[in-house]
Amino acid sequence: MALNNAQYATIMREYEEKRLQTRLLQDSRMNEIIRKIPEYKDLDNSSIDASMEYAKSALFDSPADKEKSTEKLRLHLSQIAEQKKRLLIKHGYPADYLDPVYTCPDCKDTGYIGTEKCHCFKQAIVDLLYTQSNIRDVLKKENFDNFNINYYSKTDIDPVTNLSAYDSMTGICNIAREFVADFPSSASNLLFLGKSGLGKTFLSHCIADELLKKGYTVLYLSAPQLFDILKKNNFGEKDEDVDYNELAHYVMNCDLLIIDDLGSEIVTELTASGFNICINERLLKKHSTLISTNLTPNELNDVYGERNFSRIVGFYRFCRFYGTDIRFAKKQ
Numbered sequence: 627m628a629l630n631n632a633q634y635a636t637i638m639r640e641y642e643e644k645r646l647q648t649r650l651l652q653d654s655r656m657n658e659i660i661r662k663i664p665e666y667k668d669l670d671n672s673s674i675d676a677s678m679e680y681a682k683s684a685l686f687d688s689p690a691d692k693e694k695s696t697e698k699l700r701l702h703l704s705q706i707a708e709q710k711k712r713l714l715i716k717h718g719y720p721a722d723y724l725d726p727v728y729t730c731p732d733c734k735d736t737g738y739i740g741t742e743k744c745h746c747f748k749q750a751i752v753d754l755l756y757t758q759s760n761i762r763d764v765l766k767k768e769n770f771d772n773f774n775i776n777y778y779s780k781t782d783i784d785p786v787t788n789l790s791a792y793d794s795m796t797g798i799c800n801i802a803r804e805f806v807a808d809f810p811s812s813a814s815n816l817l818f819l820g821k822s823g824l825g826k827t828f829l830s831h832c833i834a835d836e837l838l839k840k841g842y843t844v845l846y847l848s849a850p851q852l853f854d855i856l857k858k859n860n861f862g863e864k865d866e867d868v869d870y871n872e873l874a875h876y877v878m879n880c881d882l883l884i885i886d887d888l889g890s891e892i893v894t895e896l897t898a899s900g901f902n903i904c905i906n907e908r909l910l911k912k913h914s915t916l917i918s919t920n921l922t923p924n925e926l927n928d929v930y931g932e933r934n935f936s937r938i939v940g941f942y943r944f945c946r947f948y949g950t951d952i953r954f955a956k957k958q
């Protein structure tokens with residue numbers, strides 16, 4: 627995906643910041659350990675002493691002796707490392723407590739694996755170029771840890787399913803968690819149906835958050851954004867920062883595509899056919915898609931045509947959100 631220099635620098639600065647945070651955390655943990663476990667510092671010192679002694683003798687050793695002392699040093703250092711770990715465990719810490727904690731262990735927050743861009747870099751490009759750049763901030767608040775089922779009524783019964791709003795939501799949450807747990811092997815797709823204010827977007831965020839944490843690529847687009855990309859790609863439009871062709875490729879190939887608020891866009895014959903291509907291609911490639919909409923199944927059928935709709939019926943799991951707008955209850 628095309629990035630200009632300033633954008634590239636922005637992403638690289640974010641990686642630098644992450645590595646700095648990792649180092650600060652590691653330093654503060656080290657200080658804590660030295661304060662609480664003085665023997666740890668002694669072991670640290672003895673590794674330094676052994677290395678210094680090795681460096682001194684290496685200056686004068688013959689090649690054969692040097693090889694022997696290198697081996698001796700290696701063994702000695704690994705024994706000390708073992709002792710350090712045992713010491714941490716003895717004092718109730720995990721053995722890896724002083725290891726660096728990377729946001730992305732795959733590339734150690736460098737953005738690259740060898741000369742290839744890491745998956746987290748590709749996601750960073752999309753975040754920067756097109757999707758809501760604040761999505762990461764949203765996900766800090768809207769995730770499974772902060773999901774509160776108690777906003778849903780136990781007495782408000784859905785006449786269609788005979789389930790209370792609370793029970794419907796419990797069922798949908800289970801489906802969402804299953805979806806995340808089985809991802810991507812099940813290659814399943816979800817359709818969130820229901821009026822606005824029932825938590826569809828919130829639950830989509832929960833799923834996005836979990837999958838991003840697992841290192842999958844997730845593209846979160848409102849329906850108008852999606853159709854805008856498809857249209858501009860169709861007409862070969864280019865603007866300075868965005869390569870629509872690459873972006874459309876990403877729409878078709880990311881691990882999870884979330885289309886939020888389908889039905890909020892102006893539907894033309896072109897958007898309906900763009901939607902058809904997008905849905906079909908992702909099904910063929912076994913890439914999962916999550917669609918949320920305020921439209922009823924009948925309305926979807928009318929707006930996007932029977933062909934599109936029959937694909938959705940056949941390959942998507944329907945989750946029917948029911949209840950009264952929880953946004954009011956949340957504010958209280």
Ligand SMILES: [Zn+2]
Pocket residue numbers: 730731732733734735736737738744745746747
């Ligand atoms: Zn990475």
